[in-house]
Amino acid sequence: MDSGDTSWVLASAALVLLMTPGLALFYGGMVRAKSVLNMMMMSFGSLALVSVLWVLYGYSMTFGTDKSKVIGDPGEYLGLKGLMDPEALSGTIPTMAFVAFQGVFAVITVALISGAIADRAKFGTWMVFVGIWVTLVYFPVAHWVWGGGWIMKDVEAIDFAGGTAVHINAGVAGLALALVLGKRIGFAKEPMRPHNLPLVMIGAGLLWFGWFGFNAGSAVAANATASVAWVNTFVATGAATLGWLLTERFRDGHATSLGAASGVVAGLVAITPACHSVSPVGAIALGALAGVLCALAVGLKYRFGYDDSLDVVGVHLVGGLVGTLAIGLLADPDAPAGASGLLAGGGASLLGKQAIGAFSVLGYSLIVTLIIGLVLEKTIGFRVTTETEVSGIDLDVHAESGYDLTPATSGAFRQQSSKAAAPTGEGAMA
Amino acid sequence: MDSGDTSWVLASAALVLLMTPGLALFYGGMVRAKSVLNMMMMSFGSLALVSVLWVLYGYSMTFGTDKSKVIGDPGEYLGLKGLMDPEALSGTIPTMAFVAFQGVFAVITVALISGAIADRAKFGTWMVFVGIWVTLVYFPVAHWVWGGGWIMKDVEAIDFAGGTAVHINAGVAGLALALVLGKRIGFAKEPMRPHNLPLVMIGAGLLWFGWFGFNAGSAVAANATASVAWVNTFVATGAATLGWLLTERFRDGHATSLGAASGVVAGLVAITPACHSVSPVGAIALGALAGVLCALAVGLKYRFGYDDSLDVVGVHLVGGLVGTLAIGLLADPDAPAGASGLLAGGGASLLGKQAIGAFSVLGYSLIVTLIIGLVLEKTIGFRVTTETEVSGIDLDVHAESGYDLTPATSGAFRQQSSKAAAPTGEGAMA
Amino acid sequence: MDSGDTSWVLASAALVLLMTPGLALFYGGMVRAKSVLNMMMMSFGSLALVSVLWVLYGYSMTFGTDKSKVIGDPGEYLGLKGLMDPEALSGTIPTMAFVAFQGVFAVITVALISGAIADRAKFGTWMVFVGIWVTLVYFPVAHWVWGGGWIMKDVEAIDFAGGTAVHINAGVAGLALALVLGKRIGFAKEPMRPHNLPLVMIGAGLLWFGWFGFNAGSAVAANATASVAWVNTFVATGAATLGWLLTERFRDGHATSLGAASGVVAGLVAITPACHSVSPVGAIALGALAGVLCALAVGLKYRFGYDDSLDVVGVHLVGGLVGTLAIGLLADPDAPAGASGLLAGGGASLLGKQAIGAFSVLGYSLIVTLIIGLVLEKTIGFRVTTETEVSGIDLDVHAESGYDLTPATSGAFRQQSSKAAAPTGEGAMA
Amino acid sequence: MKLVVAVIKPHMVDTVKDALQGAGVHGLTVSEANGFGRQRGHTEVYRGAEYTVDLVPKVRIEVLVEAEEAQAVADTLVQAARTGKIGDGKVWIMPVEEVIRVRTGERGTDAL
Amino acid sequence: MKLVVAVIKPHMVDTVKDALQGAGVHGLTVSEANGFGRQRGHTEVYRGAEYTVDLVPKVRIEVLVEAEEAQAVADTLVQAARTGKIGDGKVWIMPVEEVIRVRTGERGTDAL
Amino acid sequence: MKLVVAVIKPHMVDTVKDALQGAGVHGLTVSEANGFGRQRGHTEVYRGAEYTVDLVPKVRIEVLVEAEEAQAVADTLVQAARTGKIGDGKVWIMPVEEVIRVRTGERGTDAL
Numbered sequence A, B, C: 001m002d003s004g005d006t007s008w009v010l011a012s013a014a015l016v017l018l019m020t021p022g023l024a025l026f027y028g029g030m031v032r033a034k035s036v037l038n039m040m041m042m043s044f045g046s047l048a049l050v051s052v053l054w055v056l057y058g059y060s061m062t063f064g065t066d067k068s069k070v071i072g073d074p075g076e077y078l079g080l081k082g083l084m085d086p087e088a089l090s091g092t093i094p095t096m097a098f099v100a101f102q103g104v105f106a107v108i109t110v111a112l113i114s115g116a117i118a119d120r121a122k123f124g125t126w127m128v129f130v131g132i133w134v135t136l137v138y139f140p141v142a143h144w145v146w147g148g149g150w151i152m153k154d155v156e157a158i159d160f161a162g163g164t165a166v167h168i169n170a171g172v173a174g175l176a177l178a179l180v181l182g183k184r185i186g187f188a189k190e191p192m193r194p195h196n197l198p199l200v201m202i203g204a205g206l207l208w209f210g211w212f213g214f215n216a217g218s219a220v221a222a223n224a225t226a227s228v229a230w231v232n233t234f235v236a237t238g239a240a241t242l243g244w245l246l247t248e249r250f251r252d253g254h255a256t257s258l259g260a261a262s263g264v265v266a267g268l269v270a271i272t273p274a275c276h277s278v279s280p281v282g283a284i285a286l287g288a289l290a291g292v293l294c295a296l297a298v299g300l301k302y303r304f305g306y307d308d309s310l311d312v313v314g315v316h317l318v319g320g321l322v323g324t325l326a327i328g329l330l331a332d333p334d335a336p337a338g339a340s341g342l343l344a345g346g347g348a349s350l351l352g353k354q355a356i357g358a359f360s361v362l363g364y365s366l367i368v369t370l371i372i373g374l375v376l377e378k379t380i381g382f383r384v385t386t387e388t389e390v391s392g393i394d395l396d397v398h399a400e401s402g403y404d405l406t407p408a409t410s411g412a413f414r415q416q417s418s419k420a421a422a423p424t425g426e427g428a429m430a
Numbered sequence D, E, F: 001m002k003l004v005v006a007v008i009k010p011h012m013v014d015t016v017k018d019a020l021q022g023a024g025v026h027g028l029t030v031s032e033a034n035g036f037g038r039q040r041g042h043t044e045v046y047r048g049a050e051y052t053v054d055l056v057p058k059v060r061i062e063v064l065v066e067a068e069e070a071q072a073v074a075d076t077l078v079q080a081a082r083t084g085k086i087g088d089g090k091v092w093i094m095p096v097e098e099v100i101r102v103r104t105g106e107r108g109t110d111a112l
């Protein structure tokens, strides 16, 4: 066991954990004031449920002994049994550190999806969806890509930190749910602008920070590979942000702060699979490309009429594809992965592998998510009533509203009738 | 010296430091808009004062050579003397790293108390309280539990990261101050709902993140123990959040975002003492239990009529007790602590030790805090005037208000009379 | 290569990266609601552009082979060429980790300047300024101080983590730009108070957290030096916050939350150059001094009539000078630097070196920044129109407004006319 | 000149605005308000305590009209804002003695 | 019909609301305002500069009442809102020509 | 007694307040509003879609004055608030039957 590597993986796991609350803020700021809490609850709910499922059987399904390159043995590490043994190592670190690091990946992937169905999903149904989706889609896909499954072993596609397993996967699942739930009332008619852009910026900042654990932590060691991943993550993001802002400036006349925040995320998404296979200059190219393409892609929903409310498709699916496929072009043999892309004279074979990996996951996730979504919609219902949606999901579903900032309503009004209610189950605490 | 362990402890210390600003936001969002700044100032003030006292004599009182198992020698490391020596080690890390890590624990413990006295405490008196309390209560208790005192040596209770020394201690001190200061005007009559729930969520997110330093950092090494603590912290929190939300859903009909944020904290509190002595499945049980019990416990203040404004008692005292006592039931011999609880066939002796440790600290802290509080209230006064409380403590005490978001008041009004005031002591800067 | 040191430097680099979004929030909360986004965009824009320039030629200009003690060879590591080699080490860590850590320093230094020109700078011109300034001022100055240039080799001034290279440099550049752009409309007549103090506190919290990477990370190893730097950073900040709050309390009658946040930053700034050369007790003295002096210094702008809007001069220039010069007085031979200041009997020579280093950079940065600023103002224009400034730069420049919190305007109004615009370049995505 | 004032449910503003435009009204002023009336706010159980919130968000609309159009405008408003549920609000008409357009100084009907 | 309007201190709203209910008023509308008058805002010394803030937060209450009750309601309001300190605010009465309840279309007294 | 109401551009409030003080007005009440009129909000292209925002921020000012001063105050207001651009707003005068100062119970002119 190497304490330095363990230190970095534990720190990285904490960084990735922070990404989910960061995402809650990023998404929460983008919706209208009346649904900010519901939006954040979808992320917090994912964190709560997925952490438990991961420990119970998720880790085992993903990293248990491979069965036919399709799934890990779910019984092997049921409830993480045997893994507290100090001798249990994954490479140079305790297996429990690896469990931690991979667990937070599962959480954030599910949470990402929620951006596509802002303002209109029943919270209870969302929670049921989270449990089913992570089991039927995320655990298998992560096994294929990282746990010894067919994409890793047979296709041999490069996905360093999750372009395919996380972003394409979540992005297309978002698309599926957006189709199942349908458009928000007023979609493409009302602007539905972010109600709190500083909140979006806080979220973007925390995502950015956490992503260094996501990408550089994926080296599962504190070494040169992690360092290269760090620098590539840094510079690709900068280039993507510039790309997005210039696209906006050129097309709309203004560089917006939502554009800056989105550009940051687009760059982070795109470099995720590629951060140990391209050079820093390649990362600049990749980032800039992702920034421009994602800035254009977020407009597609108006053209095709699906309400991907917070641009999960435009940023995560498109950005994930850009990053995954660009490896086939830009992979630099001097980078830690040692692979050569088309432009480095490595021929088209790497591009082919990348495409197979990406589109297989895209297809699988799209179909399975559509089925899960439709079944839930037909049985317990997935979308709230029109009245709830118009008057605001926070008040109806969570019995709260995000803000109470005005002097007159904060404390000035004593309530007509109010009584302290005893907790149900009178003697429960006695 | 091990650089990997040092790296993890330094990172953990930074993570724990962040918890205090995180707490400021968590608490700040929960009060009404008119007292958000005062609430945050109590945390920032603790950080400022406790850091200085820790360096001057706190570390020495806590970790100096033990005197009669009651207190460390305060003179030994006065002003941290001698500890800059590169040979000064604590285990495998430089002693200064240990000083850093333990210092931020003292800070957050004091800051936690402030939640019980929201909206109504004089800031100056609070600062005096901070200095006295940390000296008379925190430093001794931390010595008993971790520094070689009687709870560590004679009782041999398990408190990995501070269930007793931090949460029970701060929770019951909050109760004492809530009793001394009395209820807010309108308590149990007005709803006094959080004015800014996204701010609460930001705070909860940062606390969550920082807590991985708090718990996994308490291994004071980057090893298997730290990794187990990490995973247990992760999963207990998820289970507690689920427990709290289900309790709310069942009792009130709605799962709230304040419930989610509180559930997160309840889970973190409860797993704190236990994170290296239970298995991951035990952590799920412990977390779920804490989530349910704390959700019920926050209603107790209405039954018994103490105004623990932001539920320091309901979450930290109750959660700390749940976690500390549950070790006696759930401790798993395979976990790093190697102890066996009742359910693992270890008999009731561990439970007994845990109870003795917990209730001794509870009693000591309650009594001493009551005395400190009463003396301050009778001498310099602890509670603001009714007028200040009604019109808002921020404006009166800090001469500021939290927000100025409306277009008309932000910059539209030029002031009637205004002049640039020269800094007092004209030539001071010259 | 030492994995523990690498782990700490990678974590520190992430911490320092977070400081720039943290600064965006800190600054963003301080302006009026109508310009919060523009304020944040200046930080995000720096991050985007400087990261790319750093990779392209900045690292090479700063840390490439020294040319006449003035500048590093810009061609040597153009595009970081050769540095992905796993054998490329800087001390005990991969050179790429060092590139990462130093890169985020460049970013935050530029971003700091923006506080001086709040509410009134053209975003496009700001971005051009960023590119020119970092190239002509930051890269050379960082080379002088850290990269083998004349301040490091000939003057031998101590600047552990950037009192001179970062804070004096950015502080005086802020002064230069404030002079070039002139005062905001209403300066010293309207209060122009922070529109969102909780946002300021979030920013201060994140800066505080990140600064432990900045200072303790500057040891470029996880060792005793880093640990001492950590503790000094911790305690100096506390002392500075107390100093600032007491100054306010004494002078104005109230301790404000903006004062607490500013005191935190003032302490962090002042201890930055000194954190490995003073003792913890020296750090308390230094912090307290900085807190008091900076609290007085922020009033200077009214006396001298320059509109340093968010106190970049008062906090960063003054705090940087205090910290840099105080080393000459307080340096303790037992501290890792092993240098003796005047009070430790080391004579005035260290103070002299510190002064030469500090004022050389001050002079250079002031003059070059004035020239860059004036050229930009005369050519493409730096200041927005009066109308934009009065009605708010966010709406005019970024076509957004920070908040839309009111129930009636968030979603209640369907737009008169609205159509989904196809992304320009119709077939771009097809 | 008359001033027609309406206090209505926030989510009806859009419909009302469209209806008024259809009825030839070219300008109006909108502001936030809170209403107290038969419609009670929700009863909340929050963290184990129960509260009744009795102020509900409303929007206040003011329309300056010529005297003879006041009734018609009020009727249009009432039609458009109706959902049939408690809390739909009130519309009332008040006398106005003079109206001036700030930009031009025009008075009376020309100022509308 | 009359409209009784009051501009009062924010923390008196609750007392006023209770008093009005006691006096038989069944509905009212509340909104935020800022007042300028004899009561000056506080003088601030902020970061070394001194300012006078002269707008202070107020709440605006509107109550539609039958003509004969207007004086009584205004008096109740004045009693309830009084703290005796500068800045307590104003109450005034304005004529109203017509009131309509949106939900039912009822007019006049029935609409209240 | 009259009530002079003005709906004006937010950034003119200061000028208006100074002008009114110059004209002997000692108090007024200000609140936030949004206006719809000839002045359209900006057309936005946001993330690839285009929208027209047609409500623009305004400020609403109320001044209670003696009947004979109403015209003069309205004129002062109009002068001070004018920028000459569309959207400058409206000023109107309404009858008031009674004014009471809450603090003292004074009525009529004494209450101003």
Ligand SMILES: Nc1ncnc2c1ncn2[C@@H]1O[C@H](COP(=O)(O)OP(=O)(O)O)[C@@H](O)[C@H]1O
Binding pocket: D007, D034, D035, D036, D037, D038, D039, D040, D056, D058, D085, D086, D087, D088, D089, D090, E026, E027, E028, E029, E030, E062, E063, E064, E065, E101, E102, E103, E112
């Ligand atoms: N007497 C009144 N004066 C002023 N506003 C009133 C009055 N009565 C009701 N309102 C306003 O009308 C709104 C709707 O009234 P309410 O009694 O709840 O329903 P409805 O008008 O459908 O009977 C209230 O929320 C309040 O804003």
Ligand SMILES: Nc1ncnc2c1ncn2[C@@H]1O[C@H](COP(=O)(O)OP(=O)(O)O)[C@@H](O)[C@H]1O
Binding pocket: E007, E034, E035, E036, E037, E038, E039, E040, E056, E058, E085, E086, E087, E088, E089, E090, F026, F027, F028, F029, F030, F062, F063, F064, F065, F101, F102, F103, F112
């Ligand atoms: N002439 C006026 N027109 C409209 N509102 C006024 C007028 N005079 C005062 N007010 C309102 O009444 C409030 C209280 O007035 P002020 O002069 O401060 O105290 P008081 O009424 O106790 O003498 C002001 O803040 C303002 O909102």
Ligand SMILES: Nc1ncnc2c1ncn2[C@@H]1O[C@H](COP(=O)(O)OP(=O)(O)O)[C@@H](O)[C@H]1O
Binding pocket: D026, D027, D028, D029, D030, D062, D063, D064, D065, D101, D102, D103, D112, F007, F034, F035, F036, F037, F038, F039, F040, F056, F058, F085, F086, F087, F088, F089, F090
């Ligand atoms: N009929 C009306 N009733 C009430 N307010 C009106 C009316 N017409 C205009 N306003 C208000 O006056 C503002 C300015 O009107 P607008 O038509 O845009 O410009 P102008 O008055 O310069 O012609 C509007 O934003 C609105 O607040």
